Amino acid sequence: MVNSTHPEAPLGLTLSHIHHSYDMPSGSRLVLENVSLDVEPGEFVALIGPSGCGKSTLLRLVAGLEAPDAGTLLADDTPITEPDPSRIIMFQDPTLYPWRTVRGNISLGLDIRKEKDPEAIDAAIRLVGLQEFAAAWPHQLSGGMAQRVALARALINNPRLLLLDEPLGKLDSLTRLAMQAELYRLWKSQGFTALMVTHDIEEALLLATRVIVFSPRPARILANIPLEWPSPPHREDPRLQELRAEILRHLEAVMASG
Amino acid sequence: MSDAQTSLGHPRALGTAAQTTKSRFSPTQLWRWTAGPAWLLAALVTWKWPDADDFPATNEFAALLLAVGLVLIAVAATGRLKDRAPWTVVLGLGFGAWELIQAKLLLLPRPFFGTPQDLLDVFLTDWKRLGDSLFHSLLLLTGGYLPGSILGIIIGLALGRSHHVRYWVRPVMRVIGPLPPVALLPLAFVVIPSTRWAGEALMALAAGFPVAVLTWSGVSAVDPAYYDVARTMGAKNRFLVLRVALPAATPQIFVGLFMGLGASFAMLVVAEMLGVKSGLGFYMQWAQGWAAYPNMYAALFVMSLMCTTLMTVLFKVRDHLLKWQKDGLKW
Ligand SMILES: Nc1ncnc2c1ncn2[C@@H]1O[C@H](COP(=O)(O)OP(=O)(O)OP(=O)(O)O)[C@@H](O)[C@H]1O
Ligand SMILES: [Mg+2]
Numbered sequence: 152m153v154n155s156t157h158p159e160a161p162l163g164l165t166l167s168h169i170h171h172s173y174d175m176p177s178g179s180r181l182v183l184e185n186v187s188l189d190v191e192p193g194e195f196v197a198l199i200g201p202s203g204c205g206k207s208t209l210l211r212l213v214a215g216l217e218a219p220d221a222g223t224l225l226a227d228d229t230p231i232t233e234p235d236p237s238r239i240i241m242f243q244d245p246t247l248y249p250w251r252t253v254r255g256n257i258s259l260g261l262d263i264r265k266e267k268d269p270e271a272i273d274a275a276i277r278l279v280g281l282q283e284f285a286a287a288w289p290h291q292l293s294g295g296m297a298q299r300v301a302l303a304r305a306l307i308n309n310p311r312l313l314l315l316d317e318p319l320g321k322l323d324s325l326t327r328l329a330m331q332a333e334l335y336r337l338w339k340s341q342g343f344t345a346l347m348v349t350h351d352i353e354e355a356l357l358l359a360t361r362v363i364v365f366s367p368r369p370a371r372i373l374a375n376i377p378l379e380w381p382s383p384p385h386r387e388d389p390r391l392q393e394l395r396a397e398i399l400r401h402l403e404a405v406m407a408s409g
Numbered sequence: 410m411s412d413a414q415t416s417l418g419h420p421r422a423l424g425t426a427a428q429t430t431k432s433r434f435s436p437t438q439l440w441r442w443t444a445g446p447a448w449l450l451a452a453l454v455t456w457k458w459p460d461a462d463d464f465p466a467t468n469e470f471a472a473l474l475l476a477v478g479l480v481l482i483a484v485a486a487t488g489r490l491k492d493r494a495p496w497t498v499v500l501g502l503g504f505g506a507w508e509l510i511q512a513k514l515l516l517l518p519r520p521f522f523g524t525p526q527d528l529l530d531v532f533l534t535d536w537k538r539l540g541d542s543l544f545h546s547l548l549l550l551t552g553g554y555l556p557g558s559i560l561g562i563i564i565g566l567a568l569g570r571s572h573h574v575r576y577w578v579r580p581v582m583r584v585i586g587p588l589p590p591v592a593l594l595p596l597a598f599v600v601i602p603s604t605r606w607a608g609e610a611l612m613a614l615a616a617g618f619p620v621a622v623l624t625w626s627g628v629s630a631v632d633p634a635y636y637d638v639a640r641t642m643g644a645k646n647r648f649l650v651l652r653v654a655l656p657a658a659t660p661q662i663f664v665g666l667f668m669g670l671g672a673s674f675a676m677l678v679v680a681e682m683l684g685v686k687s688g689l690g691f692y693m694q695w696a697q698g699w700a701a702y703p704n705m706y707a708a709l710f711v712m713s714l715m716c717t718t719l720m721t722v723l724f725k726v727r728d729h730l731l732k733w734q735k736d737g738l739k740w
Pocket of ligand 2: 206207316
């Protein structure tokens with residue numbers, strides 16, 4: 152479909168034997184334990200796991216914001232050593248800059264790279280439905296609107312790998328459904344690789360091509376479930392309920408033993 | 410406004426007559442229409458009541474009061490003069506009272522307490538020298554405050570972002586910073602050949618220290634996630650310092666700029682009184698030497714006008730740059 156040497160082509164990921172821990176006053180705290188994962192270019196991988204297990208940490212490592220204690224991370228066979236605009240992360244908190252308007256926040260990536268593209272900014276604002284709020288300050292937005300701004304701010308960079316940390320977490324269920332459809336459409340049309348953390352099993356099953364289930368901290372991969380739908384699944388699809396039950400079984404088993 | 414709405418809300422209970430009476434003699438209306446007459450009254454007292462002694466510029470002062478009174482009546486007729494009306498009334502009556510107590514009845518000891526016309530006379534006869542002093546004070550102030558503030562912001566940013574700078578600069582700041590810059594004045598006058606430069610250097614120090622400390626504290630408080638967001642999009646150190654740390658720290662930087670401006674005012678006056686041979690401080694020192702108390706008051710008045718104007722300008726700049734903030738103190 153897309154030539155793999157093309158600069159906009161989706162990135163593949165190879166994570167092997169990643170260990171990571173944080174220094175705490177009480178000693179070191181192991182967060183990721185021997186995580187290995189291959190992601191094909193153009194895949195949509197959902198990451199599911201108990202709160203505090205290390206999902207956000209994994210995304211930070213892939214983004215290049217931190218280096219792992221041990222193990223290697225490759226993006227298309229190139230080691231990840233620092234952040235790069237081809238790998239954009241959308242954080243769990245919107246972290247908008249309060250001194251920039253909605254429009255200014257969305258254009259951040261362009262400003263950093265000294266690019267001018269007013270049409271792309273307009274398109275991104277329209278995409279998240281915030282035309283009326285383009286000139287608003289972040290403190291005037293609701294939590295869900297702020298999250299939509301963060302999504303637009305990420306998308307304007309045309310990432311080859313999009314790292315999403317609970318991107319729809321703060322939205323009401325209706326907006327959430329609309330944004331899920333929008334995310335799916337974007338991924339289909341723009342062909343980036345996506346890695347999405349979510350707490351919503353149904354969302355993971357509907358959007359992703361693969362679901363990874365993590366154990367409680369330190370995060371290990373409990374299950375790696377490829378989803379091969381001949382056609383996009385329906386919400387009431389019985390196979391969906393089956394998979395849902397399977398994922399919950401994995402989580403319950405490890406919770407009970409731990 | 411709210412009165413009118415209440416009465417409109419209960420037309421039957423209050424009746425039409427009550428409603429119109431109310432809108433004609435509401436407190437705001439009363440204040441507005443009293444402002445002009447208050448000044449006219451003061452003018453009348455000044456003009457008609459004989460002076461207790463031979464004071465200069467009595468008629469000029471009466472004319473000034475009269476002019477202000479007429480202008481106020483004109484302004485009241487156009488419907489403006491709302492919030493400030495009570496203050497204007499009190500000021501007019503205050504000038505009248507001052508005139509009465511000192512110029513007409515001479516109740517307070519002279520020459521420490523002057524009359525309004527004494528003060529006016531200074532402005533009428535010595536305005537050239539006063540203006541010149543103001544100009545030189547402003548020149549000295551800008552020569553010290555501006556470079557000091559800019560340097561303070563640069564040092565504060567460096568302190569907030571670099572371990573090396575922190576290691577070397579922090580001990581120096583801890584030793585020199587808390588020292589009142591005034592204490593260095595005698596030394597500076599000896600070491601620096603020009604008293605002007607010495608004054609400017611110390612004013613820069615007086616402004617630079619609080620600005621540097623508050624910029625540093627602002628930069629240290631920046632949410633690290635702000636840097637992460639920019640870094641993933643390819644931002645390098647220059648962008649992180651100038652376009653992330655600097656705007657994020659701006660509220661704190663302005664606290665430092667205000668403190669620094671106050672410290673610079675103090676330093677300015679002391680420098681002009683003790684060495685620099687120009688400016689308002691020097692004028693005041695001279696006036697005191699000749700027991701020219703009205704001149705001293707006049708210089709004090711000009712100085713306070715200068716300080717409050719500069720503060721207002723700084724507040725305006727802050728309000729403009731920080732319009733993204735939810736709230737802000739009004740000056
Ligand atoms: N900077 C840090 N310093 C110390 N500990 C940290 C740091 N960041 C994360 N941790 C710890 O690492 C563990 C994993 O955190 P992480 O944010 O990756 O969890 P998560 O899986 O994203 O959880 P959630 O679903 O609640 O967002 C937590 O126990 C957390 O306390
Ligand atoms: Mg998280």
